[in-house]
Amino acid sequence: MNRWTGRADDLDDWLEQLKHEPELMDNVTHWHTIPPREARTSPLPYDLDSKLKAALQDRGVNELYVHQAKAYQAVREGRHVVAVTPTASGKTMCYNLPVLQSLLENDDGRALYMFPTKALAQDQVAELQKLADIMEVDIKTHTYDGDTPPTVRTAIRNAGHIVVTNPDMLHSAILPHHTKWVKLFENIRYIVIDELHAYRGVFGSHVANVIRRLKRICKFYGSSPQFICASATIDNPREHAERLIGEQVTLVDDNGAPMGEKHFIFYNPPVVNQQLGIRRSSVLETRKLAGMLLRQGVQTIVFARSRVRVELLLTYLQELIKDKVNDKTIRGYRGGYLPKLRREIERGLRSGEIRGVVSTNALELGIDIGQLQACVLNGYPGTVASTWQQSGRAGRRQTSSVTFMVASSNPLDQYIIQNPEYFFNRPPERALIHPDNLLILIDHVKCAAYELPFEMGEKFGSETLEDMLEFLVEEKVLHRTGNRWYWMEQSFPAHGISLRSAAQENFIIIDMSEGSRVLGEVDRFSAPTLIHDEAIYIHEGVQYQVEKLDYHEKKAYVRQVDVDYYTDANMAVELKVLHADKERISGEIVRTYGEVTVNAKATIFKKIKLRTHENIGSGPIHLPEEELHTSGYWFSFSEEAAAGKGTNEMQCALLGLANVLVHIAPVYLMCDPLDIRVVPQVKAVHTQRPTIYFYDRYPGGIGLSERLFDVHDELLERAHKMIRNCTCLSGCPACVGPIEEVGLLGKTQALQLLEEAGAGR
């Protein structure tokens, strides 16, 4: 330690000091140290072009990590490959190397790179261009996205060796205009799909269909490209890749990259009310830890789960440095910031000018922000995979790094923080997609028909294609002549179909404080709870109040305000069963998987005071109801199990159980926590029994409920264990929910119900 400034010499020194601060250490439930890892390498491949070899050596690369060498080998053998390696392990080399080698061998070859976001694409082009420049060869890499000026588009179409784009652009611009891309499609050798794990859920299901269309077009031009995919660590990389691209793939997951020592610290905020099981706010504790790191001069990234939290933490942390000269050293980052601002923040992080950043999972993807030294997670990010991804943002090859995970009081966080072995020993979640979701599939059948007429005997997804085509003929979208189906409609189908969510358009937020300017945007599903009339919307740490939400024009008009509260909205949900597909009985519980209809409506919002987080008022929300037809899974208790419980008691038991389940269900799914919803009913219309419903929040479903149906027994066992092992007396936010919500006996009732039903014995 420097005795004059009180600053630690380096991170190791600081961590050592930390161990001697009982105040903090009391809250540390687990301190996991991952020892440094030596590099495991292979020599550069013998068949590597001498120019490429020289360029690599020029950049200090004299050998490859084993995973890079294995990926290269597999690609050279003509196989489809998925490489799975953690953040900062040099995974881009897994695909850049074989692609560049191939282009050096044959100048006519082409490759298509697909990244989930534009920002990632731009980093990639810079990287490839650098290598090409060192080699002094004419390999042209271009991004082709919404920002590409029309004047250079033609040149890229004809002359770009490597075209870097995103699935949306492929869907709405490249594939429908494939005749302008003859050169690319005739000569395409490789399709690179990075951040494979990002293509899951609804988005992934859409992208799988875009890839079906892409393969169809390649086939038309006589090419059959090889796929090279790269993914963060997930439980099922090979299965996921195979479902996404519809081909058999070779898995490369033997990470050979070195890593400095890594500390993973689980931090549980202290209990402030034993009776109610209330802990100190995770936001305040996050502020404390991040503040300590920032004051030590450690470049730190803070991840928070919601946009509101990001803005709250940003406000708090910026207060810390208020007296310093430059207030631009701590920044926020999230979806809804405009691209230019994001690029500026990324640059600042790389250069080190920005010392702290508070982000949603928007920075979880491989955007190049350099490697930071410390990471503070405000709450468990929701999945094991995502936790490792976010934590990977801190971590350098040589020096140590630290990640704090600050638990919130929700049951999933409490479960993870109290069962660290579960987190460290468990494979990460599975990435689920459902490309044959009928609504998604039919949309892409239309797009595919627009791109190329369908022929008798063709395959597209698992549904019987001919049925779909005949259906579209009846809908007067296609025209059948002989054994072919032609697009015969005036519209351009890709324009009406967005890959990103069921919502076709985002709501834009317009700041009316001074003139009018677009502040940001939110998706349709979030709009009723985030930007209803009178909501407080926080952007870059500044509060805005929504003056008017124009629901039909999809615009919210806001004005800057300075108030000491934020808002939180409630949704009311009604549910009907349409059709039961699968049914199973275990113990006193019958569980079913099938189709449901859900009606949801935002009802009221609460005003919550900043810092103390107390409820200081509320108001109604007047917005139209949304109806959703989707897949669901539900289970109901037998009369025997329910015997002896009055309606009220059953209500508490179910609510308590539902509260636990909604939080631990994501353990089995790789999804946004909002993608799967839970509804308890004391006497369900469909079953006439006490029932708990789960449903996918997307029309037609995306496979989440189905997966839960399969792991039902384990799910209930975990719920039981969690409630039983919770230290609270009669229910707390970490298990069945606070007493105000589930009553004094909620915890007991829920436990009883589970035991009567034979779950968790």
Add this chain to the structure above:
Amino acid sequence: MSAFRDRFNRLRGQSASTETAAEQTTGAAEIDERELSAATPDQDETDSDRGGRLDASASASESEQTHTSMSLPADVLEIVPEWEPHGVRLARNESGEFLLKETRYPVSYQHGIHAFSEWGEASSSLAAFHGIEEVMGAGSHADEETTARLAGEEVLFLDLETTGLGAGAGNVPFMLGIAYFENGEYVVRQSLIRHPAEERAMLADLKERLPRFRYLVTYNGRTFDWPVMQSRFIMNGFGSRVWEPLHLDFLHPSRSIWRNTLVSCKLSYVEEERLGVFREDDLPGSEAPGRYFAYLADGDPQPLLDVFKHNEIDMLSLAALAIRFGHLLGGRIGEAFPIPTEPEELVRTGLWLERMGRHDSALPLLELVRTSERGTPAVWNRLAERDKRLGDWACATALWEKAADAAEQASGMLNWDAHVELSMYFEHRAKDIHQALHYGRTALELALSHPLSGKADSKRRKEIDALKHRIDRLLRKAGR
């Protein structure tokens, strides 16, 4: 199948009722109204665009003249009973079958103010659209007069009717109109496919004809008709380089000349306002796809007759427009057609001719603008900009002064561009700071003579700031 349909309808039915629910809670009437009002302007536009102002003169002139159809060798054309009354027959080649209508117009035919007999003279000047090297091959430098001539029979006119918008892969040209001059006749050849599978045969027929042409004439064909054709050739396996013509897309010169004098530069406006062509009961182009879908459904030719007619008139007007531009480039303005009366059109025509290298034709027109009594500051400024570029400061300042006077006298017209130009001229060229200051200040007065309002005036605010800046600088200079 029915199980599939049931499932889909359930999904779709639900989502449809979502919308209904949304409408009910917020007032369905409001939505309907909004949709209607969104749809109506288009409707209005197309109506008045295409069929609003009809006149009998086109049909009158047509009926006076004779034209013969169905002149192809009989062995390739078969009779199809339902089409026979409409002059349409079945053509067949190795790739399949399609329908064909051929109409021949004698060169005496008068379409609006131009007759097709003018083509020979007019066409020879059209080569000016392409550089001499492009026309004659690299290395050519023979003098323009004798070599860069375009033979009238090398030109192919093209206009498509398609099932949708844009040049995406799913937009199919169901009717392909081509036309050319041959043996003293203007031949309009319209192909129609009875279903999409016939497209290949229609394209094969076109492909066979293309080699004898060197030039392609279209209206908006650079961004639409030709890219669509290239896409169709690729889609049907003919490759991407079937034909590489020298393209004359008359939309672009039409815009250069008539941008501010016509309501719109759509062909229907240009032909009516400048070529004297008046259509009767014309089908709006936007309705053509719907007519074709109706035909696909039941095979009744009736809905397509209007499409044939619409496309045919397009082909005729395209030729008339080509004649007009040929005359213009050949220096026959005032002989073959009247000199524009609007100074705005006059100056744009003159400047366009200059850009095309026709200085001798351009100068007299520009002189007319200089002396015109009806000019506006905008017109004079446009011409002055050209003088300034050429370094003709005397002419430029004379025009700016005229423009400045006019702007000062006119009330309600906010234009101080000339003042700014003069201020710059006196500051940097004439080195007369006093005069420069005078014009700078007058410009600022003009700019401030109307109250500023909100966001609409953000551009004016910026200009005002720039003017203040300019005056400050001039004052500093003057003080030195």
